[in-house]
Amino acid sequence: MQENEKTRLDKISKDSWYAKGANVATILYSAEIFKRHWQSPSCLEMGAAEGIMTEILSQSFEDLTIVEGAKPFCLDLEKRFPKAHIVNKLFEDFSPEKKFNTIILGHVLEHVEKPVEILKKTKTWLAPEGVICAAVPNARSLHRQAAVIMGLFESEYSLNEADIHHGHRRVYSPETFRADFISAGLKIQHFGGYWLKPLSNPQIEQYWNENMLNSFMQLGIHPTPPVFKTVREIFKLTRLLGLACPLC
Template identity: 50%
Template sequence: MTQNAHLDAIARDSIYALGCNGSMIRHSWSIARRHLPPGRLLEMGPAEGVMTTLIAAERDDLHLLEGSAVYCQSLRERFPQAKVHESMFEDFVPDAPFSAIVLGHVLEHVTDPVAVLKLVRGWMAPGARIFAAVPNARSLHRQAAVIMGLLAQEDAMSELDYRHGHQRVFNPESFRASFTQAGLDIEVFGGYWMKPVSNAQIDRDWTPAMLDAFMKLGERYPDTAAEIYVVASAG
């Protein structure tokens, strides 16, 4: 199976934006928008376009870079004002640099995160910022899963990780190291979503107010939050 076909297969079977994950993506943008400068914005791997909907409401010069033809067709129909680039990251050559680049849950999917970040560094305009977010291996729910014998270790791949097409689960140290190795300067490291139990349990039992509170609570304790993020510049 080619890489493009693999992406299309994941797209057709995706459940990533459902339930509390959709709330997580929306909260991610609420943080990203605090740090990203105005101007030409590139969203990498927009997938179902949950975050794209929020970005498009605020940004006029929007570019979407997606490797799945299935997702690209939907993105073009839903966001006619955006420029959709159907390309693998490694093959993409922008016609101008970007002021802001968003990698929302992208780096856990790629074969070589450092190589991708080095590419992205070359696409940045002076003063540009990157916002990147990934799941955190040290999340409370993963620590509990290890204690219960459901995971061998915190960064072990779960069945859901494989279904989403993940290739790794970062911890705070390995995530930050990817940026440093790519020659990027980390300006902010943070987290969001204090997640003590599984998505299924949250979707079944939690109210929207509880979910919102625990999203914000994770910002206070980033090392054990379910999601971690970095804001970086080219130095």
């Protein structure tokens, strides 16, 4: 399975869209939220891909380790971040010799075959009082709900073109996202959403400017009452964020 998975990741990396369009803004905004919670001096980034968030992590942590399963990504990361320790391995095969104060799982858990098992392993890599910062796409995103009503998706959990292109295996809801962390024996300290997203990425990239995009990112965290008259919960937003630590 490991060799097949590495081949799969290498293939995906040759035409990845994470460094394009609205995806970049998504990653950078989630990093700004993570900043409120992460702890120094050491950080492990799991699944850096093109290294969008790595740019911020490399400036924030003096001790940065990256584990990435796709070799093409690793070769590029080594050139751009010479001070970071880059490991080209699947998470399942990774066995660090030290603990980390902060572990970043930015849009990773939707990719892996067994997310709970990955989280259980990740838990053992945390230093005392360490934190895991995680983000995933949200099945309850407004644009997904609209797509179901329009008959474009069978359900909110349907994989769209971008999901399939990037090798996603699932779309999380708030309930399933929380459940995986709890099943792994992790305590959720903070949970919420960001980016009120009414349209798909291609539509946003065609019609929105940077100011509009940033405004809707902020609306996701600080929704006004009229916006949520029927939706009501922040968990209906397009992205989910979690901060976790081991259960005592």
